[in-house]
Amino acid sequence: MAVLVVENLKTHFFTKAGVVKSVDDVSFSVNAGKVLGLVGESGSGKTVTGFSIMGLVDPPGRIVSGRVLLEGHNLLDRTDDAMRGLRGDRIAMIFQDPMMTLNPVLRIDTQMVETVLAHQAVSKEQARELARNALGRVGIPSPDERMKAYPHQLSGGMRQRVAIAIALLNNPRVIIADEPTTALDVTIQAQIIFEVQKLARETGTAMVWVTHDLSVIAGLADEVCVMYAGRIVESGPTADLLDHPMHPYTKGLIASIPSRNQRGQPLSQIPGMTPSLLRLKPGCAFRDRCPRADAACETAPAITQPTPARALRCVHPLTEPEVDTTG
Amino acid sequence: MSSAGVESPFKRVAADFAESRLALVGLATLILILIVAIGAPLVSPQNPYNLATLDIMDSKLPPGGQSLDGMTFWLGSDDQGRDMLSAIFYGLRISLGVGTLATVCALAIGLAVGLVAAWFGGWVEAVIMRIVDLQLSFPSILIALVLLASLGQGVDKIVIALITVQWAYYARTVRGAALVERNKEYIEAATCLALSTPRILFKHLLPNVLPPLIVIATVQVAHAIALEATLSFLGLGMPITSPSLGLLIANGFTHLMSGKYWISLYPGIALLITIVSINLVGDQLRDVLNPRLQR
Amino acid sequence: MLVFIIRRMLQSLIALLVMSVLIFVGVFAIGNPIDILINPQADQAEIARATAALGLDKPMWVQYWEFLQHALAGDLGRSFSHNIPAVQLIFERMPATVELALCAMLMAIVLGIPLGLVAGMKPDTWYSKAIMAGSIFGFSLPTFWVGLMLIMVFSVYLGWLPSTGRGHTTVLFGVPVSFLNWDGIMHLMMPALNLALFKLSLLIRLTRAGTREAMLQDYVKFARAKGLSMRRIVGVHVLKNILIPIVTVIGLEFGSLIAFAIVTETIFAWPGMGKLLIDSINVLDRPVIVAYVLIIVCLFVVINLLVDLLYSMLDPRVRLAEAKA
Numbered sequence: 003m004a005v006l007v008v009e010n011l012k013t014h015f016f017t018k019a020g021v022v023k024s025v026d027d028v029s030f031s032v033n034a035g036k037v038l039g040l041v042g043e044s045g046s047g048k049t050v051t052g053f054s055i056m057g058l059v060d061p062p063g064r065i066v067s068g069r070v071l072l073e074g075h076n077l078l079d080r081t082d083d084a085m086r087g088l089r090g091d092r093i094a095m096i097f098q099d100p101m102m103t104l105n106p107v108l109r110i111d112t113q114m115v116e117t118v119l120a121h122q123a124v125s126k127e128q129a130r131e132l133a134r135n136a137l138g139r140v141g142i143p144s145p146d147e148r149m150k151a152y153p154h155q156l157s158g159g160m161r162q163r164v165a166i167a168i169a170l171l172n173n174p175r176v177i178i179a180d181e182p183t184t185a186l187d188v189t190i191q192a193q194i195i196f197e198v199q200k201l202a203r204e205t206g207t208a209m210v211w212v213t214h215d216l217s218v219i220a221g222l223a224d225e226v227c228v229m230y231a232g233r234i235v236e237s238g239p240t241a242d243l244l245d246h247p248m249h250p251y252t253k254g255l256i257a258s259i260p261s262r263n264q265r266g267q268p269l270s271q272i273p274g275m276t277p278s279l280l281r282l283k284p285g286c287a288f289r290d291r292c293p294r295a296d297a298a299c300e301t302a303p304a305i306t307q308p309t310p311a312r313a314l315r316c317v318h319p320l321t322e323p324e325v326d327t328t329g
Numbered sequence: 330m331s332s333a334g335v336e337s338p339f340k341r342v343a344a345d346f347a348e349s350r351l352a353l354v355g356l357a358t359l360i361l362i363l364i365v366a367i368g369a370p371l372v373s374p375q376n377p378y379n380l381a382t383l384d385i386m387d388s389k390l391p392p393g394g395q396s397l398d399g400m401t402f403w404l405g406s407d408d409q410g411r412d413m414l415s416a417i418f419y420g421l422r423i424s425l426g427v428g429t430l431a432t433v434c435a436l437a438i439g440l441a442v443g444l445v446a447a448w449f450g451g452w453v454e455a456v457i458m459r460i461v462d463l464q465l466s467f468p469s470i471l472i473a474l475v476l477l478a479s480l481g482q483g484v485d486k487i488v489i490a491l492i493t494v495q496w497a498y499y500a501r502t503v504r505g506a507a508l509v510e511r512n513k514e515y516i517e518a519a520t521c522l523a524l525s526t527p528r529i530l531f532k533h534l535l536p537n538v539l540p541p542l543i544v545i546a547t548v549q550v551a552h553a554i555a556l557e558a559t560l561s562f563l564g565l566g567m568p569i570t571s572p573s574l575g576l577l578i579a580n581g582f583t584h585l586m587s588g589k590y591w592i593s594l595y596p597g598i599a600l601l602i603t604i605v606s607i608n609l610v611g612d613q614l615r616d617v618l619n620p621r622l623q624r
Numbered sequence: 625m626l627v628f629i630i631r632r633m634l635q636s637l638i639a640l641l642v643m644s645v646l647i648f649v650g651v652f653a654i655g656n657p658i659d660i661l662i663n664p665q666a667d668q669a670e671i672a673r674a675t676a677a678l679g680l681d682k683p684m685w686v687q688y689w690e691f692l693q694h695a696l697a698g699d700l701g702r703s704f705s706h707n708i709p710a711v712q713l714i715f716e717r718m719p720a721t722v723e724l725a726l727c728a729m730l731m732a733i734v735l736g737i738p739l740g741l742v743a744g745m746k747p748d749t750w751y752s753k754a755i756m757a758g759s760i761f762g763f764s765l766p767t768f769w770v771g772l773m774l775i776m777v778f779s780v781y782l783g784w785l786p787s788t789g790r791g792h793t794t795v796l797f798g799v800p801v802s803f804l805n806w807d808g809i810m811h812l813m814m815p816a817l818n819l820a821l822f823k824l825s826l827l828i829r830l831t832r833a834g835t836r837e838a839m840l841q842d843y844v845k846f847a848r849a850k851g852l853s854m855r856r857i858v859g860v861h862v863l864k865n866i867l868i869p870i871v872t873v874i875g876l877e878f879g880s881l882i883a884f885a886i887v888t889e890t891i892f893a894w895p896g897m898g899k900l901l902i903d904s905i906n907v908l909d910r911p912v913i914v915a916y917v918l919i920i921v922c923l924f925v926v927i928n929l930l931v932d933l934l935y936s937m938l939d940p941r942v943r944l945a946e947a948k949a
Contacts, residue, residue, distance in 0.1 A: 474905070563887065605760060
């Protein structure tokens with residue numbers, strides 16, 4: 003049963019310079035206990051997607067159309083107050099940089115207890131108990147000491163665990179994690195990913211893991227959606243997608259991972275740059291950089307389903323015979 | 330990447346500045362005031378300090394009153410029979426003159442001191458900055474009062490007091506900005522080219538330190554004018570022979586109770602408009618030149 | 625923590641000492657020192673006698689030493705016009721000034737911080753822009769002119785409030801205060817408002833700038849993601865962050881408030897230290913001037929020390945950094 007369903011979501015930013023279509027017709031769904039990876043470069047719209055689901059898009063941005071269904075109810079129909087009740091309770095978010103997201107002048111326990119008290123009618127002591135347990139679950143030793151500390155007294159990995167603990171406090175149905183391990187070293191990264199995966203399975207929480215790092219996705223996500231210039235260009239089960247990418251962009255992303263490189267060979271890159279979302283031309287957004295592009299790509303490709311589990315937005319997928327001219 | 334050519338920073342600043350209508354109003358008002366102040370002898374209906382033209386019988390007339398020789402006192406007359414409008418124009422001249430002169434001198438001194446402190450570092454910088462900090466921890470009015478109490482009265486003493494009050498602020502700002510710039514690579518490059526120190530200081534460091542200074546100087550002119558007005562009001566400022574707006578207001582203070590408000594009110598409004606315009610312009614300049622608010 | 629306090633106190637003492645030297649040198653170097661200590665109407669014979677008696681023919685550093693000794697004993701000369709020790713005179717007038725300054729500071733804080741918060745949270749609304757425009761007027765208007773206008777409106781035209789003096793005072797812990805009786809309050813209102821206006825505008829602008837910056841921070845977005853109410857976010861998260869620089873400013877500005885009281889006291893004939901200073905300058909009562917400056921300097925040093933301590937108490941990052949050092 004899908005806990006979170008996003009249907010044709012469009013979030014645009016109405017700036018002085020023009021309309022920026024950060025999220026342009028995005029659809030996906032996540033089941034309980036599963037992890038969905040949302041992959042893309044900076045500016046692909048993945049963070050804005052997360053904020054749109056949470057209802058945290060600020061002016062000049064606005065959700066223009068689409069539906070976001072949490073356990074069947076459309077979040078976009080909710081009032082601000084109702085949304086606030088859901089945030090931190092049924093649906094939680096973990097941000098990228100825990101130093102900036104934890105308030106530097108408030109103690110850890112203050113910031114955890116207030117999250118509980120905002121949504122549950124319990125006493126302060128009970129809230130502290132819940133906080134302590136949550137810290138234990140994310141693997142923080144001697145939680146009592148940590149709770150009395152200030153954010154800057156903890157290491158980066160520790161702070162991020164606290165952020166995860168905060169997200170888990172009220173047993174949400176969905177957690178959106180926006181690049182939570184990007185700011186950490188690789189070893190801590192691995193630990194945290196492991197913990198998160200374990201917790202998701204144990205609690206049955208659905209997760210959306212936003213990242214630009216394909217290697218994280220490979221080890222963590224059950225399903226992947228690849229985003230480019232505000233649209234999902236390919237999606238499917240992780241192993242299948244990584245082994246048999248169908249969109250040229252996905253293939254380019256996989257190829258550009260340094261560890262896949264042969265020693266001494268030049269690193270593979272996708273030529274060109276991500277287009278400015280202000281001046282998007284109609285048609286496939288990737289065609290200026292795609293070796294397989296031709297006149298057919300000037301109309302925006304519709305979503306196709308080459309197999310029941312895979313979705314694709316491309317008229318020249320890699321399963322076709324080679325069309326590219328570069329050779 | 331961008332289609333337009335590189336536009337001069339001055340044009341960009343001007344365009345950004347013009348985004349605020351309030352600031353433009355302030356700027357227009359300021360220009361008007363400057364014209365009036367500089368051309369006071371030309372635009373005033375009367376020279377209020379030429380005793381030959383005054384008649385004591387004209388004194389304390391309300392706004393709109395007529396003088397004995399047919400001149401209209403648009404804003405009334407004071408207790409000596411002087412036309413308030415003319416007195417205000419001349420007063421503007423003096424207030425603006427003193428304020429601007431003091432600010433410019435303080436700016437020059439502060440600039441030099443700050444650059445020296447930032448460039449040479451070490452104990453030179455430490456000593457200078459201790460002095461600056463010490464002075465800045467005391468309110469300007471106190472320093473000015475004590476100085477004037479010891480030095481006595483006179484226009485030059487006032488200017489000295491105003492300069493003394495202001496220079497430390499510039500010195501600290503310049504030194505801060507210069508320290509940031511000094512660590513940047515273009516200075517290193519200039520040093521490698523063995524350019525002489527004064528040359529580096531003036532041609533390379535100075536232009537980059539200027540923007541925050543411009544903002545501060547603008548607002549400080551307003552502050553200097555207000556301070557001079559306050560000092561004159563307290564009787565320690567400008568002598569009666571060259572009355573600034575502050576002195577005019579002080580003169581009118583005693584007549585306030587008897588209902589002859591115009592002797593104090595209109596110079597006060599003139600002072601107010603001047604200071605507010607300067608602050609409006611300075612405010613917008615600060616927002617425009619602030620790198621952290623760059624869109 | 626204790627080390628921190630002791631270190632700051634030592635620094636303050638050194639600053640005080642340096643200031644005393646500066647004042648001594650300044651006062652004694654600029655004018656004829658005998659003028660400081662003797663009634664300007666004295667004749668030649670008296671001057672000669674006093675010069676010897678006061679030891680003004682001794683070398684400078686001996687004089688400074690004696691000056692310091694006298695100062696530490698609380699003796700800074702006698703006022704000419706009042707004929708009582710200068711220090712005593714100033715301390716008599718101090719409560720009036722301090723009460724005025726405290727009242728003004730309170731007004732500025734109670735009005736300024738909430739207004740600034742509102743202006744910072746919704747910077748594009750009409751009332752926010754009105755608050756900002758008002759604040760520009762607030763610090764552009766010279767204090768003395770506002771005082772005049774207040775008197776004109778409330779005393780001359782409306783006749784609601786008295787324009788001079790302190791009115792009836794009651795004694796609290798041995799010190800006469802105005803705010804405990806209605807007549808005193810009526811006399812206190814205009815001067816306090818006058819003095820408060822500048823600081824009020826400053827606080828509004830400061831709070832607004834801090835709030836605007838704070839609202840853009842990640843921790844605010846995170847707090848919203850946790851589902852906290854706006855009231856809690858602004859009242860706890862934002863406020864605690866912006867309070868730190870604001871408290872520092874308030875503390876430092878308190879000293880300047882006492883100084884600017886000079887103008888307000890003159891206009892409203894409020895019998896405080898400031899008015900005393902102006903009167904003394906006008907009659908060349910130099911012992912009082914010197915005493916005033918020295919006492920104010922002491923006050924400033926003490927205030928700076930207290931602000932430093934308060935700052936370290938409020939910002940946990942500073943406290944811990946000091947503890948490690």
